[in-house]
C-alpha cells in the first residue's frame with residue numbers, strides 16, 4: 007500500500023550537502039522522535055543508515071517513509087533491523103547484519119532508551135533492572151560489539167544520547183543513574199579506544215525535547231509544557247536541535263573532541279530543579295552544643 011506511507015519530513019540541515027557521503031551509521035531507536043530526526047539528517051547528508059529497535063512494524067514504516075524522501079541521485083540508503091539492545095545476541099546481530107549490508111560501520115548512535123516516572127522507593131527490582139539494562143547495559147553492549155566487530159581495526163565515532171541528570175534526576179532516579187553511568191562510560195571508552203582511532207562522545211538533551219512518541223510515553227503533553235518555567239530558553243527543545251549537535255560531534259569538525267558530553271537543554275541544567283521540597287525540620291544541624299536530652303535539637 008504505497009499510498010499509506012506518510013510523506014517524509016523535509017530536512018533543512020545546517021551542514022554541507024554530502025558531508026556523510028560514503029559513511030555508514032547505526033541509529034538505535036532511529037524510527038521515532040530524536041533518533042528519527044538524527045536518521046533523517048544523516049540521510050540528507052548522504053549517509054547509509056541502519057535503524058534498530060524492538061517494534062518491528064513501527065520501524066518498518068519509519069524506514070519506508072524515510073526511504074521515500076531520499077532523492078534518486080543521493081548515495082543515502084536506509085535499512086532496519088529488529089533489535090532489543092538489552093539482548094546480547096540481538097546486539098551482535100545488529101552489528102554483523104549492518105556490516106553484511108553496508109560493508110563497514112563509521113558511526114554508532116546509541117539513542118534507543120526509555121524509562122518510566124515514579125519515586126525511587128516505589129521501584130520494583132524488575133523495573134529498576136529494566137531501565138538500567140536498557141539505558142546503561144544496552145549502550146555498553148552496542149559500544150562493545152561495534153568496537154569488537156569493526157571499530158577496533160578501522161576507527162569510528164560513537165555518540166551516546168544521555169539526559170539532564172546533572173543535579174540528580176528525582177522521579178527518574180533509575181534513568182539518572184544509568185545516564186550518569188553512560189557519561190562515565192563515554193570517558194572510559196574515549197581513553198581505552200583512542201589508540202584505535204575511535205572517538206566517543208555524548209549528547210545530553212534536556213527533559214524538554216518534544217516529539218509525539220516522547221509525549222505519548224508520558225501520557226500527554228503536560229509534562230513537557232510544565233517544564234517551560236524551568237528552562238532559561240523559555241521554550242521546549244526540538245528533535246532537530248539534538249540532531250544538529252549529534253551531526254557536529256560525528257563530523258570531522260569534532261575531530262579533536264572525545265570523552266565529552268554536550269548539553270542541549272536551553273541551559274535548564276544550570277537552573278531550577280523541577281522537584282518541590284516542602285518545608286520541614288527533619289535534618290537537624292550538627293553542633294558541638296548538642297542538647298543531650300533531645301539530640302535532634304542543638305542548644306543554639
Ligand SMILES: NC(=O)c1ccc[n+]([C@@H]2O[C@H](COP(=O)([O-])OP(=O)(O)OC[C@H]3O[C@@H](n4cnc5c(N)ncnc54)[C@H](OP(=O)(O)O)[C@@H]3O)[C@@H](O)[C@H]2O)c1
Nearest residue numbers: 035038039040059060061090091118119213214215219220
Ligand atoms: N525527549 C526528551 O526530552 C529526552 C530527554 C533526554 C533524553 N532523552 C532520551 O533520548 C532518547 C530518544 O528519546 P525520544 O524522546 O526520541 O523518545 P522515543 O521516541 O520514545 O524514542 C525512544 C526510542 O528508543 C527505542 N527503544 C526503547 N527501548 C529499546 C530497546 N530495549 N532496544 C532498542 N530500542 C529501544 C524505541 O523503539 P522501540 O519501542 O521500537 O524499541 C524508540 O524508538 C531516549 O534514550 C530518551 O530517553 C529524551
